[in-house]
Amino acid sequence: MSELPQYKKDFLKSAIDGNILKFGSFLLKSGRTSPYFFNAGDFYRADLLNSISTAYALTIDSLPIQYDIIFGPAYKGIPLATAATIKLGQINPDKYASVEYSFDRKEAKDHGEGGNIVGAPLKGKRVLIVDDVITAGTAKREAIAKIEKEGGIVAGIVVALDRMEKLPAKDGDDSKPGPSALGELKKEYNLPIYAILTLDDIIEGIKGLVGEEDIKRTEEYREKYKATD
Numbered sequence: 001m002s003e004l005p006q007y008k009k010d011f012l013k014s015a016i017d018g019n020i021l022k023f024g025s026f027l028l029k030s031g032r033t034s035p036y037f038f039n040a041g042d043f044y045r046a047d048l049l050n051s052i053s054t055a056y057a058l059t060i061d062s063l064p065i066q067y068d069i070i071f072g073p074a075y076k077g078i079p080l081a082t083a084a085t086i087k088l089g090q091i092n093p094d095k096y097a098s099v100e101y102s103f104d105r106k107e108a109k110d111h112g113e114g115g116n117i118v119g120a121p122l123k124g125k126r127v128l129i130v131d132d133v134i135t136a137g138t139a140k141r142e143a144i145a146k147i148e149k150e151g152g153i154v155a156g157i158v159v160a161l162d163r164m165e166k167l168p169a170k171d172g173d174d175s176k177p178g179p180s181a182l183g184e185l186k187k188e189y190n191l192p193i194y195a196i197l198t199l200d201d202i203i204e205g206i207k208g209l210v211g212e213e214d215i216k217r218t219e220e221y222r223e224k225y226k227a228t229d
């Protein structure tokens with residue numbers, strides 16, 4: 001595997017040091033028990049937020065995507081998209097000073113300015129969605145529907161982590177091969193979707209940073225649930 005860029009290594013290290021990427025036994029939304037868990041809600045300290053926003057900004061900067069607005073789905077996407085927008089403006093002000101951000105409310109506001117979008121108006125704008133992870137794709141489908149309803153054009157999605165795992169089988173038989181939620185979303189909407197880190201990156205990058213037993217259990221999990229895409 002090719003060597004991870006330094007900013008991705010730094011991001012991984014700060015996620016481990018900040019106890020955001022944890023190893024142990026965790027129940028997922030899918031019902032699976034995972035030996036690792038990434039909680040983007042835990043980037044709540046200035047240094048950690050700086051680390052994740054730098055990783056988003058440098059990842060976004062490396063992508064062949066044209067966009068006007070960074071959109072963060074409520075709730076965890078909101079600080080991520082906002083911080084990524086600030087960081088883009090800092091890493092290259094000439095290029096990114098005019099990038100805008102917006103986010104949705106989970107429930108529409110019926111007084112004051114009303115509506116369920118806060119921040120830059122989306123009409124006619126190219127929108128890049130920034131969020132933490134894709135598990136089932138449900139939250140991203142809802143975000144896409146809200147953006148399109150406002151007249152925005154979704155240009156792509158960037159998440160912090162691609163777990164690279166197959167969707168749970170409808171018949172409950174997890175031994176069959178299958179696609180990932182990320183892969184299905186890509187196909188369904190014909191959208192570019194990128195991650196700062198994949199599970200492969202994590203397994204490669206944690207060597208020497210976490211215990212051998214945690215690495216082994218994470219490798220076994222990858223083997224068992226690896227998606228076909």
Ligand SMILES: O=P(O)(O)OC[C@H]1O[C@H](OP(=O)(O)OP(=O)(O)O)[C@H](O)[C@@H]1O
Nearest residue numbers: 074075076133134135136137138139140
């Ligand atoms: O459904 P998916 O697109 O696969 O994404 C899974 C999302 O679910 C969680 O957020 P949730 O919608 O529960 O809201 P929260 O950000 O308020 O925790 C999680 O933070 C992901 O963003």
Ligand SMILES: O=C(O)c1cc(=O)[nH]c(=O)[nH]1
Nearest residue numbers: 028029037038039133135
């Ligand atoms: O699948 C999940 O529920 C899930 C996994 C993960 O690593 N992080 C997260 O926030 N959710």
